[in-house]
Amino acid sequence: MKKLWGGRFTQTAEEWVDEFGASISFDQQLVLEDIEGSLAHVTMLASCGIVTEEEAELIKKGLYEIKEKAEKDELSFSVELEDIHLNIESLLTEMIGPVGGKLHTGRSRNDQVAVDMHLYLRNQVEHILDLITEMQKELVTLAEQHVETIMPGYTHLQRAQPISFAHHLLAYFWMLERDKARYIDNLNRINVSPLGAGALAGTTFPIDRYLSAEILGFDSIYENSLDAVSDRDFILEFMSASSILMMHLSRFAEEIILWSSQEFQFIELSDSFSTGSSIMPQKKNPDMAELIRGKSGRVYGNLFGLLTILKGLPLAYNKDMQEDKEGMFDTVKTVSGSLKIFAGMIRTMKVKSAQMEKATQNDFSNATELADYLSAKGLPFRQAHEIVGELVLICVQKGCYLKDLNLEEFQKASALFEADIYEALEPKTAVKRRNSAGGTGFSQVYHAIEKAKECMK
Missing domain, CATH: 1.20.200.10 (Fumarase/aspartase (Central domain))
Structure with missing residues (x-):
């Protein structure tokens, strides 16, 4: 098959070379976009007087017929024609004659x-x-x-x-x-x-590049x-x-x-x-x-x-x-x-x-609550952190968790601990209290859900 660009050539490539260089096996996925671009291009060519209105209408009619076949998956493409552009141009020319060749005026592949x-x-x-x-x-x-x-x-x-x-x-x-x-x-x-x-x-x-851009x-x-x-x-x-x-x-x-x-x-x-x-x-x-x-x-x-x-x-x-x-x-x-x-x-x-929830019960993920508890009562956080770290070590050595320590053991570590410490250690309490903006506190999460819904409108 003679290439559409082959006027300057005296030899044709072997079939396996054509196959290596061709892109039609994958760029046929662009068939509808290629036709859309061509329709805009020929409309512009007619508007600028480069092709006649009659020629443009004939080209458009052919392109729409090719598009209909493409949508029904009824087109066959040729490796010899290399890519989606030359395949469609060839189909168009077969359909409407030499005027199909005018579609490529003023553009390149x-x-x-x-x-x-x-x-x-x-x-x-x-x-x-x-x-x-x-x-x-x-x-x-x-x-x-x-x-x-x-x-x-x-x-x-x-x-x-x-x-x-x-x-x-x-x-x-x-x-x-x-x-x-x-x-x-x-x-x-x-x-x-x-x-x-x-x-x-x-x-x-x-x-008129602006016109074709506007059409597309x-x-x-x-x-x-x-x-x-x-x-x-x-x-x-x-x-x-x-x-x-x-x-x-x-x-x-x-x-x-x-x-x-x-x-x-x-x-x-x-x-x-x-x-x-x-x-x-x-x-x-x-x-x-x-x-x-x-x-x-x-x-x-x-x-x-x-x-x-x-x-x-x-x-x-x-x-x-x-x-x-x-x-x-x-x-x-x-x-x-x-x-x-x-x-x-x-x-x-x-x-x-x-x-x-069970997974939050038997661990030390509530240790930060203890440190925050002490800090809220005026103790510098670094001191509170150290005290809680020592309590965690005691628990590790005893094989228990913070909630298992008695009040006396807490107060031995710091006199600031009171009976309400056990409520503070509850995982649900820990979550509920974290109401800084963007935090995991329930009121913040409800607020975040409403903001998320707004984003999707």
Whole structure:
């Protein structure tokens, strides 16, 4: 098959070389965006008198027919035609004749592929934002049910202080809110039109780049044609935001895995998001959470892969940049799937409230309450800290907990201790009293839930 760009060539590549250089196996995912960009381009060409209205209408009619077939998955693509752009142009020319060749007037595949990816990422980021919001809704719904469910809070994976389970869940809500903000900011760079930049230097045709940008819903155009065709910052930003999001999901997945273990028994995952063992009948494995934790690595890899591809490229377009798409597609698929799975896990998991609260009883996570108790009575915190540390050591040596010490033992350590110390040691009291802004106190958590709901409106 003679290449559409083959006028200067006297030989054609062997089939395996064509296959190595072709991108149609993956960039066919851009078929609808490519048609959308072409429709805007031909509308602009007609508006500027570069093609006639009759030619433009014929081209549009052909493009709409191709679009209809694409939506029904009825198109066949050719490796010999390399990419989605030449495949569609060839289909169009077969359909309407030589006038189809006028569609490419005033543009290059370099700005064409760039506009396709801008359109694709805009659509996908908006979808991802919706998925993040859905996961946030599940978090808030579960949090509302467990404001007064007490669980151990951890540092260094050691029990630290008792907290509200809702408070723990809402920590992930706010991480996701920051993720949304990063994607929304990313849209500012995504929503810029490279169309009309040509191969690298613009075009001699009297095109109107602002009109085509307006038709496609872009906020602005690239001000430099070299930059327009060589920029992939907007994809790097997307992959960076996605890597941070996946890191958040991976951290949450790790906790889901721990909580569902026999050692914790804080939650039980639905059968829908668990698997069994081929040899051990009793097993119920948190495989979906483990997969999300694992898939964070491939998203990181996609980011570093594209950074490496771009780091040594001279301006403007280079064939290396064909490698920008598969990682982008994979990141979109991975992030979207992970968010859907996570929302489902949260919605269907069983929370074992009694087991959580039991875990706060037999430990030293109430030690800070003792130090705060003494400080509230005027003792400098450092002295209070030392006294409580000595009491903890006594308990360790005796094999008991702070609540098991009698009042005489407390008063021997400090005369400031009174009979109300046992109430202060109760985990629920400890949680309830922490009402500083953003704290785990119940009134603060109820307030945080209302703020979270406002964010999702």
